[in-house]
Amino acid sequence: MIRFEQVTKRYPDGTTAVSDLTFEVNEGELVTLVGPSGCGKTTTMKMVNRLIDPTAGRILVDGRDIMDGDPVELRRHMGYVIQNTGLFPHKTVLDNTATVPHLLGWPKTKRLARARELLDLVGLDPSVFGARYPDQLSGGQRQRVGVARALAADPPVLLMDEPFGAVDPVVRERLQTEFLKLQSDLRKTVLFVTHDIEEAVRLGDRMAVFGQGVIEQYAPPTEVLGAPANDYVAGFVGADRGLKRLSVTPIQESDLERPPVVHLDDSAPTAATHLRTEKARWAVVLDQADILHGWVSLTALERGGTVAEHARRMEAWLPVGATLKQAFATMLQYDAGWIAVVDEPTGHYRGTLTPTALHEALRRSIESDARDVPREDVELDSVPG
Numbered sequence: 110m111i112r113f114e115q116v117t118k119r120y121p122d123g124t125t126a127v128s129d130l131t132f133e134v135n136e137g138e139l140v141t142l143v144g145p146s147g148c149g150k151t152t153t154m155k156m157v158n159r160l161i162d163p164t165a166g167r168i169l170v171d172g173r174d175i176m177d178g179d180p181v182e183l184r185r186h187m188g189y190v191i192q193n194t195g196l197f198p199h200k201t202v203l204d205n206t207a208t209v210p211h212l213l214g215w216p217k218t219k220r221l222a223r224a225r226e227l228l229d230l231v232g233l234d235p236s237v238f239g240a241r242y243p244d245q246l247s248g249g250q251r252q253r254v255g256v257a258r259a260l261a262a263d264p265p266v267l268l269m270d271e272p273f274g275a276v277d278p279v280v281r282e283r284l285q286t287e288f289l290k291l292q293s294d295l296r297k298t299v300l301f302v303t304h305d306i307e308e309a310v311r312l313g314d315r316m317a318v319f320g321q322g323v324i325e326q327y328a329p330p331t332e333v334l335g336a337p338a339n340d341y342v343a344g345f346v347g348a349d350r351g352l353k354r355l356s357v358t359p360i361q362e363s364d365l366e367r368p369p370v371v372h373l374d375d376s377a378p379t380a381a382t383h384l385r386t387e388k389a390r391w392a393v394v395l396d397q398a399d400i401l402h403g404w405v406s407l408t409a410l411e412r413g414g415t416v417a418e419h420a421r422r423m424e425a426w427l428p429v430g431a432t433l434k435q436a437f438a439t440m441l442q443y444d445a446g447w448i449a450v451v452d453e454p455t456g457h458y459r460g461t462l463t464p465t466a467l468h469e470a471l472r473r474s475i476e477s478d479a480r481d482v483p484r485e486d487v488e489l490d491s492v493p494g
């Protein structure tokens with residue numbers, strides 16, 4: 110969809126901002142450009158919508174050299190979101206959002222209807238916020254309007270330059286979550302510049318890690334974190350890359366443990382016998398439809414009656430596909446030694462995760478990237494302990 114072929118940009122004062130860049134962004138892919146200040150990320154992005162022209166090489170969008178057409182026409186097919194949003198202060202939120210449709214000559218009713226639809230999409234009620242001016246919004250709300258405005262004419266490409274850079278970390282994380290949800294529906298081709306490695310890891314299908322004007326590694330986040338291409342990338346992603354990886358590694362069926370399972374209407378003595386045979390001190394409790402209810406201890410079952418009389422509710426659960434980081438956070442939140450993993454949306458119980466299983470899942474995912482084999486096929490050497 111977007112292809113850089115040996116692109117170099119040298120500024121008139123002799124600064125080489127990027128040199129000999131070759132990479133490709135697929136249709137519907139979100140690529141993060143990440144690296145320290147001054148490494149050429151913004152220059153790279155601005156060459157795509159011709160705010161900056163390359164000194165050498167060419168850039169193709171949908172197979173066409175971008176230098177062949179009219180730059181204004183080109184920009185209409187590319188949403189552009191920048192830090193501090195660049196909203197017009199004297200225009201209402203609704204009019205700001207409708208900027209591009211206005212330039213494209215859409216009739217007023219159509220462009221305002223589109224602006225309302227987009228404000229809704231980014232979580233701003235148009236009847237509340239539409240008539241306000243940018244300085245009557247919070248920083249996070251302004252960024253949302255920036256995203257809505259960029260999407261207004263439904264461009265296939267989105268260019269985003271530190272779009273969430275000006276807000277505090279909590280709002281930033283919320284904006285990232287909302288944007289990921291939006292992107293999973295819209296599937297735009299996105300180039301996203303950030304100097305924040307966490308953001309690049311969280312959002313990118315692939316990340317381009319920039320050194321001085323060159324890409325040092327171009328790969329999915331799990332690979333950059335698990336197998337950095339060189340010392341530069343390893344240094345940039347940081348010594349805590351194992352921790353960062355937790356946030357992009359999903360829970361898989363093969364990570365789960367299977368402690369004994371009993372049902373609510375089982376008799377307690379039968380359940381207790383089952384636990385003793387399995388040499389277990391507790392069991393997962395399900396209802397008749399195999400939906401998670403909670404857990405029960407052997408000691409409680411030994412008092413007789415039915416499982417239902419002794420079972421305790423379990424609040425710490427997650428769906429398959431949630432990340433290992435969410436699993437870890439849930440364990441901490443409920444002060445739980447394990448969490449249950451269920452199918453979504455059925456709620457059917459699949460298994461459990463303990464801190465040990467979580468650690469093994471992380472190690473297997475690192476090995477699986479390094480050796481290029483599926484995670485469930487990785488055999489771990491045990492750590493001598």
Ligand SMILES: Nc1ncnc2c1ncn2[C@@H]1O[C@H](COP(=O)(O)OP(=O)(O)OP(=O)(O)O)[C@@H](O)[C@H]1O
Nearest residue numbers: 120122124126145146147148149150151152153304
């Ligand atoms: N108009 C210009 N004239 C001369 N040099 C420039 C110009 N614009 C950028 N540069 C230089 O080109 C290099 C790359 O700049 P660029 O803005 O692309 O970096 P960046 O990675 O986006 O940095 P930041 O994260 O700080 O925004 C820097 O050394 C910068 O000083």
